[in-house]
Amino acid sequence: DVKVTQSSRYLVKRTGEKVFLECVQDMDHENMFWYRQDPGLGLRLIYFSYDVKMKEKGDIPEGYSVSREKKERFSLILESASTNQTSMYLCASNPRSYNEQFFGPGTRLTVL
């Protein structure tokens, strides 16, 4: 079975802190994605990566950056956390040219 893991299930941070969310997949997938999920808005794509060291902006990249130094790991960085970044963050991966995505359990981030 494909396994996508995220470093934390729940995280509480303060405004202005730098926040790292880690995602690891164990199936050698080329593509990895970061979404945020908010009630009434569904899932919105923040960033994605189709190869090591490659990254592309999604629909809402402002306030976020990403890093992909190894194929299995994709990190989402909040340079200076703000309260409007309180959300559920979901990581996903899939092989190149595949259709379905495989999701991690999510990280619920609260910024105070």
Add this chain to the structure above:
Amino acid sequence: AQSVAQPEDQVNVAEGNPLTVKCTYSVSGNPYLFWYVQYPNRGLQFLLKYITGDNLVKGSYGFEAEFNKSQTSYHLKKPSALVSDSALYFCAVRYSLEGANNLFFGTGTRLTVIP
């Protein structure tokens, strides 16, 4: 531009009754459509997809989805609902990005099955 719409935020159904969760789409070209389910405090799980072929797609846990090109719809159905089906359901459509295929998600429909 691609989009999906889930017109109902909430669907309630009695246990044992059939359920339908609605989805309509707008996409240029042939649509690739998906249903995902999310249980509380969990990530999304893939249920089923329509790529081509039969309009009625059968997936996991007794769910099926019917593709209707003329109505641009892809409704999720199950003949007999279970309490354990209570969850958040997302419809999605595929679109192509630089180097990858991505999914555009609807806003979700919360299904509650009443015992």
